[in-house]
Amino acid sequence: MDRLVCYDCGETSPAGEAARCACGEPLWFDTDGTEFSWPDASDGDGGVRLGRDFLWRYESVLPASPPGGLAAAAGGTPLFRAPSVEPADGPRIHLKVEGTNPTGSFKDRGTAVGIGRLDGPVGTVSHGNMALSVAAHAAALDREAVILVAEDTPDSRLAMIAQHDPHLFRVRGEYGRLYEDTLEHDLGVAFLNSDAPLRVAGQKTVAYEICEAFAPDAPDAIVLPVSSGGQASGVWKALRELDAAGLLPAVPRIYLAQAARCDPIARAFRRGDARVEPVEGEPTAAVSINNADPPSGTRALAAVRATDGAVVSVSEEAMLAETERLAADAGVSVEPSCAVATAAVRKLAAAGEFGPEDDVAAILTGSGYKYGPSEADGSTVREVDRADVPDAVREIVS
Ligand SMILES: *Cc1c(COP(=O)(O)O)cnc(C)c1O
Numbered sequence: 009m010d011r012l013v014c015y016d017c018g019e020t021s022p023a024g025e026a027a028r029c030a031c032g033e034p035l036w037f038d039t040d041g042t043e044f045s046w047p048d049a050s051d052g053d054g055g056v057r058l059g060r061d062f063l064w065r066y067e068s069v070l071p072a073s074p075p076g077g078l079a080a081a082a083g084g085t086p087l088f089r090a091p092s093v094e095p096a097d098g099p100r101i102h103l104k105v106e107g108t109n110p111t112g113s114f115k116d117r118g119t120a121v122g123i124g125r126l127d128g129p130v131g132t133v134s135h136g137n138m139a140l141s142v143a144a145h146a147a148a149l150d151r152e153a154v155i156l157v158a159e160d161t162p163d164s165r166l167a168m169i170a171q172h173d174p175h176l177f178r179v180r181g182e183y184g185r186l187y188e189d190t191l192e193h194d195l196g197v198a199f200l201n202s203d204a205p206l207r208v209a210g211q212k213t214v215a216y217e218i219c220e221a222f223a224p225d226a227p228d229a230i231v232l233p234v235s236s237g238g239q240a241s242g243v244w245k246a247l248r249e250l251d252a253a254g255l256l257p258a259v260p261r262i263y264l265a266q267a268a269r270c271d272p273i274a275r276a277f278r279r280g281d282a283r284v285e286p287v288e289g290e291p292t293a294a295v296s297i298n299n300a301d302p303p304s305g306t307r308a309l310a311a312v313r314a315t316d317g318a319v320v321s322v323s324e325e326a327m328l329a330e331t332e333r334l335a336a337d338a339g340v341s342v343e344p345s346c347a348v349a350t351a352a353v354r355k356l357a358a359a360g361e362f363g364p365e366d367d368v369a370a371i372l373t374g375s376g377y378k379y380g381p382s383e384a385d386g387s388t389v390r391e392v393d394r395a396d397v398p399d400a401v402r403e404i405v406s
């Protein structure tokens with residue numbers, strides 16, 4: 009596992025040298041998964057080894073070893089069917105709740121694997137979930153972390169990241185270019201950016217977990233929100249490996265969801281293009297997937313085409329309604345960025361792409377508790393005097 013390979017042209021390169029192929033496409037680890045079989049939970053010490061059996065359950069196909077600390081807690085997230093959010097005559101929806109990761113998003117998977125392999129200072133270009141994840145994992149191992157945030161990052165977000173005591177830089181100038189800058193300059197800091205090969209390797213474990221939960225069967229489809237295309241690449245990598253290992257009766261289709269206000273991958277899909285081009289995005293409530301020029305966009309598009317899936321744009325209204333539905337009907341609080349996944353399932357079911365016999369796993373990528381709804385829904389809040397509490401409650405439950 010010391011080699012990277014290009015999904016597109018097949019060129020290889022030693023791990024640690026470049027994150028991109030000469031052809032311009034991103035590289036990923038050249039893992040040979042053909043020998044992989046589902047680990048036996050009762051193997052070895054006679055039971056689940058708590059804290060080692062989350063994503064490290066798949067250590068044989070990961071380019072890292074568990075480094076201890078918080079990285080032991082990444083992955084192993086719940087997957088459950090949620091009939092209350094299934095559309096009539098639609099598919100069975102299984103929610104993969106990534107908000108239960110230690111810092112509240114799937115980013116911990118990539119960070120855990122990255123920090124398990126790398127020595128010395130780590131960094132990232134992010135002001136959101138990735139920044140929080142890298143700062144926390146570095147703190148757990150007493151490593152230095154360099155976090156580059158955009159100038160307009162709200163103070164509340166900065167404070168959340170700052171509690172882990174990283175080196176935080178608020179950067180003036182074109183933030184979008186920083187990703188490339190960190191690839192070009194050797195700063196003595198290993199940058200775990202959105203689609204870095206180590207991150208993609210860690211993030212593939214979400215699809216290993218989903219498929220293992222269905223084994224020896226498999227879900228018909230996996231639906232996820234997409235921004236840089238890093239996680240979508242990881243899911244595709246996992247399905248390729250599991251298919252090569254003979255563990256999938258049929259390869260699940262990959263469906264990607266974007267906010268209509270910033271949907272470069274969906275546009276390329278609709279046009280039938282082979283490459284994703286940058287767009288002029290508009291502001292959207294889907295802040296974690298607002299990426300007008302996704303570095304792994306073309307690879308994500310290839311994943312969709314190879315598995316016979318689709319890329320769906322979700323309107324702002326549908327996304328916000330879905331965020332409320334997931335919280336009120338399934339009890340799962342998510343960011344609007346995640347709600348595009350089940351909103352896309354709804355859209356695809358209405359278009360006849362899924363039927364009642366289909367099992368669809370929707371990845372809810374991050375918790376809604378961190379950034380929170382901005383105000384409480386008025387219908388659920390009542391002002392009441394202490395003496396009136398018994399009557400007020402009886403009125404509701406009777
Ligand atoms: C980062 C993030 C995404 C997008 O993942 P990519 O790998 O960049 O495509 C989706 N949802 C949430 C909550 C995120 O934090």
Ligand SMILES: [Zn+2]
Binds near residue numbers: 016029030
């Ligand atoms: Zn290439």
